[in-house]
Amino acid sequence: MTIDAxxxxxxxxxxxxxxxxxxxxxxxxxxxxxxxxxADHIGPRSxxxxxxLLRLKPPGFADPRSGKVAWLGTDHLGRDILSRIIHGSRVxxxxxxxxxxxxxxxxxxxGLLAGYHGGAIESVVMRCVxxxxxxxxxxxxxxxxxxxxxxxxxxxxxxxxTTWPVYARTTRGVVLALRAQExxxxxxxxxxxxxxxxxxxxxxxxVSPVLVLASFEVARMIILEAAxxxxxxxxxxxxxxxxxxxxxxxxxxxxxxxxxAFPGLAIMLTAAGSNFLGDGLRDMLDPTLRxxxx
Amino acid sequence: MLGYLAWRxxxxxxxxxxxxxxxxxxxHLTPGDPASIMLGEQATPEQIRDLRHxxxxxxxxxxxxxxxLGHAVxxxxxxxxxxxxxxxxxxxxxxxxxxxLTAGAFTxxxxxxxxxxxxxxxxxxxxxxxxxxxxxxxxxSMPVFWLGLMLIVVFSVHLRWLPVSGAGGPEHLVLPAVTLxxxxxxxxxxxxxxxxxxxxxQDYVRxxxxxxxxxxxxxxxxxxxxxxxxxxxxxxxxxxxLLGGAVITETVFxxxxxxxxxxxxxxxxxxxxxxxxxxxxxxxxxxxxxxxxVLYHVLDPRIRASD
Numbered sequence: 001m002t003i004d005a006x007x008x009x010x011x012x013x014x015x016x017x018x019x020x021x022x023x024x025x026x027x028x029x030x031x032x033x034x035x036x037x038x039a040d041h042i043g044p045r046s047x048x049x050x051x052x053l054l055r056l057k058p059p060g061f062a063d064p065r066s067g068k069v070a071w072l073g074t075d076h077l078g079r080d081i082l083s084r085i086i087h088g089s090r091v092x093x094x095x096x097x098x099x100x101x102x103x104x105x106x107x108x109x110x111g112l113l114a115g116y117h118g119g120a121i122e123s124v125v126m127r128c129v130x131x132x133x134x135x136x137x138x139x140x141x142x143x144x145x146x147x148x149x150x151x152x153x154x155x156x157x158x159x160x161x162t163t164w165p166v167y168a169r170t171t172r173g174v175v176l177a178l179r180a181q182e183x184x185x186x187x188x189x190x191x192x193x194x195x196x197x198x199x200x201x202x203x204x205x206x207v208s209p210v211l212v213l214a215s216f217e218v219a220r221m222i223i224l225e226a227a228x229x230x231x232x233x234x235x236x237x238x239x240x241x242x243x244x245x246x247x248x249x250x251x252x253x254x255x256x257x258x259x260x261a262f263p264g265l266a267i268m269l270t271a272a273g274s275n276f277l278g279d280g281l282r283d284m285l286d287p288t289l290r291x292x293x294x
Numbered sequence: 295m296l297g298y299l300a301w302r303x304x305x306x307x308x309x310x311x312x313x314x315x316x317x318x319x320x321x322h323l324t325p326g327d328p329a330s331i332m333l334g335e336q337a338t339p340e341q342i343r344d345l346r347h348x349x350x351x352x353x354x355x356x357x358x359x360x361x362x363l364g365h366a367v368x369x370x371x372x373x374x375x376x377x378x379x380x381x382x383x384x385x386x387x388x389x390x391x392x393x394x395l396t397a398g399a400f401t402x403x404x405x406x407x408x409x410x411x412x413x414x415x416x417x418x419x420x421x422x423x424x425x426x427x428x429x430x431x432x433x434x435s436m437p438v439f440w441l442g443l444m445l446i447v448v449f450s451v452h453l454r455w456l457p458v459s460g461a462g463g464p465e466h467l468v469l470p471a472v473t474l475x476x477x478x479x480x481x482x483x484x485x486x487x488x489x490x491x492x493x494x495x496q497d498y499v500r501x502x503x504x505x506x507x508x509x510x511x512x513x514x515x516x517x518x519x520x521x522x523x524x525x526x527x528x529x530x531x532x533x534x535x536l537l538g539g540a541v542i543t544e545t546v547f548x549x550x551x552x553x554x555x556x557x558x559x560x561x562x563x564x565x566x567x568x569x570x571x572x573x574x575x576x577x578x579x580x581x582x583x584x585x586x587x588v589l590y591h592v593l594d595p596r597i598r599a600s601d
Contacts, residue, residue: 135575136579138538139541139553140316142556219434253446260443264437268440
């Protein structure tokens with residue numbers, strides 16, 4: 001690494017940390033990841049232990065026998081909501097992160113090939129992009145998950161195969177712009193092969209916009225996973241998920257608002273963290289990308 | 295102009311054809327036997343065989359698709375397994391409710407989002423601007439189903455101002471429209487802001503100011519009008535997302551629209567209805583995008599010139 005590159009690196013980091021929302025976002029995501037990793041140690045109680053005598057207790061309720069406090073209350077089966085939220089972060093991250101990684105890699109590769117080579121592959125990829133925009137995503141995901149059966153693996157697969165066109169569209173746009181640049185023409189006139197130009201010269205330029213897009217997509221996947229859970233097509237019980245907790249709370253809105261309120265807050269905070277992070281990354285990596293998310 | 299119209303229409307038709315492939319594949323390419331899924335666990339082998347035959351599932355895939363396409367273009371998706379009437383009928387009778395909800399949400403989101411976006415652009419980098427950007431990101435991070443539930447807790451359960459669910463008078467529309475609209479506000483704020491910033495830097499805005507026009511007139515009459523064009527186009531493209539949001543909003547509020555009927559059909563494995571609903575929503579999105587593009591062409595002479 002040259003001194004210049006290092007200085008640029010430092011300048012970008014400074015830009016990121018000056019971005020107050022980005023730092024908040026990074027903090028939120030790190031916390032959620034920590035909760036997911038150490039859920040067994042952090043959660044005050046077992047997320048699945050039912051205590052029928054302690055059902056529907058409000059936040060801050062102290063069990064008179066054990067003295068344990070249910071900080072966020074208990075649900076209709078007497079399970080501790082705080083513990084369930086902490087454990088629920090696992091499903092949220094275990095689905096959204098792999099789904100985003102797989103679809104980003106797939107979309108980026110196809111976008112690179114489409115933008116660089118054009119022709120038939122470009123037509124096919126771009127029609128997939130159009131198709132993806134034509135469907136209400138949630139309807140498609142719901143129907144496929146219902147057919148394949150809701151499981152962790154199936155949900156990740158469905159999310160990945162239905163969202164890659166988002167990345168392909170952005171990548172292709174960037175490739176079209178890069179292909180016309182002088183350094184690409186210089187490489188070609190030096191006799192570099194198409195393969196080499198594509199992977200060594202064009203591909204690195206695509207990474208930043210895809211990274212920015214991916215962090216916004218993490219937020220979207222977290223919300224969609226919760227939506228599936230809410231509609232009863234998420235990871236099946238007894239695994240605690242934020243979406244299914246919301247669905248449980250729906251029947252008790254009148255008497256126990258906390259069952260639905262807190263898991264929703266967890267979904268929103270995590271999604272916001274990821275969105276804030278994306279906003280900061282965009283400013284850090286390339287201020288001219290302000291419209292990537294569209 | 296005519297050339298563009300023809301090209302754009304052809305493109306939309308091609309897209310709709312691809313949509314039929316996906317809708318067909320939805321049922322036929324995913325693992326599991328559709329007939330036994332539809333009939334449930336109690337079905338006898340004879341019933342399954344009969345339904346397989348009735349659905350044409352014992353034919354080769356290509357024949358099945360040709361049959362499906364031939365019927366789909368005529369709007370025939372078969373009979374709803376539960377309702378025992380044409381699936382198209384089941385879906386179409388719910389369409390007005392969904393359109394009403396979407397229109398209400400759109401109106402609410404525009405009324406709130408546009409002014410905030412415009413003020414953010416005019417007072418760029420002010421406290422207001424930072425605040426509304428944070429607000430926009432928060433809005434985009436909010437799960438619609440949760441917002442819906444919380445609105446019910448506050449306005450229906452505690453304050454008792456508005457009904458919990460269902461459809462009826464205008465008071466039934468308020469909470470669902472606000473819920474679905476909030477989903478769009480963030481996007482509208484961001485789009486309006488960046489589009490306004492673009493326009494405010496243009497020569498004609500400077501000219502308007504140089505003429506001595508009041509700042510208000512410059513912003514509303516000269517800048518905003520032009521800034522709206524990209525905002526409207528991009529919002530048109532988000533229609534699929536809005537319809538997706540409507541599916542969840544309808545489920546939360548038991549709003550009798552296409553979304554609710556589809557989710558119920560998914561639970562009941564009533565696949566003719568699911569296929570029909572997915573197809574109809576795609577037709578809606580594709581045709582509205584077609585209309586936005588064509589209108590854009592008719593209304594904006596600058597784009598026509600660049601053809």
